[in-house]
């Protein structure tokens with residue numbers, strides 16, 4: 001196979017997008033987040049709800065992985081996963097977490113920091129019931145983050161649960177559910193010309209959001 005070498009040092013983009021102005025932004029960050037999410041969709045950003053969830057392991061090792069944002073509600077951001085996964089045991093140990101979005105189509109980044117809490121069994125079951133049937137069966141087949149012998153083993157478990165739930169509603173596994181991250185700070189980054197990017201930082205002080213402009 002021919003070796004292809006990308007010169008990463010020469011890869012650069014000059015951003016020509018909109019300005020982000022503290023005089024015209026909403027006083028609280030959720031309205032701005034919703035607006036940016038809407039614009040990411042309008043600009044055909046692929047998977048605009050994909051975000052990097054960062055946690056800490058017990059021994060202080062930072063860990064990041066992508067998850068999907070499934071709601072902006074109850075003063076926070078929700079996502080779903082397996083409660084026996086690595087991320088879940090890390091969140092059990094340390095409730096603090098960060099979410100990072102990058103919307104390449106709009107030259108925008110959003111960084112969110114706060115603490116998580118688990119959603120209720122009722123909320124988990126309600127969202128699980130709305131998922132496509134094969135994804136529901138996939139949740140039963142996967143013991144997320146554990147080592148498996150082969151792809152075949154996973155497919156065998158999938159076939160097993162497909163058969164087990166044939167003609168029946170697929171219940172929500174007890175080990176599957178969501179988290180709500182309540183933010184205490186959110187930073188909006190808008191790529192601009194000549195690396196003079198706009199950064200607005202919202203920090204919650206009790207119930208009041210304070211806004212600061214940060215140097216790029």
Ligand SMILES: Cc1cc2nc3c(=O)[nH]c(=O)nc-3n(C[C@H](O)[C@H](O)[C@H](O)COP(=O)(O)O)c2cc1C
Nearest residue numbers: 050065066067068080081082085086087088144145
């Ligand atoms: C675009 C994208 C979206 C993903 N969404 C989710 C998700 O919503 N929930 C989830 O548990 N894993 C999701 N994953 C898989 C995770 O990144 C990760 O591999 C998995 O959750 C195991 O992480 P852990 O070992 O740190 O617990 C997604 C991966 C990608 C690339």
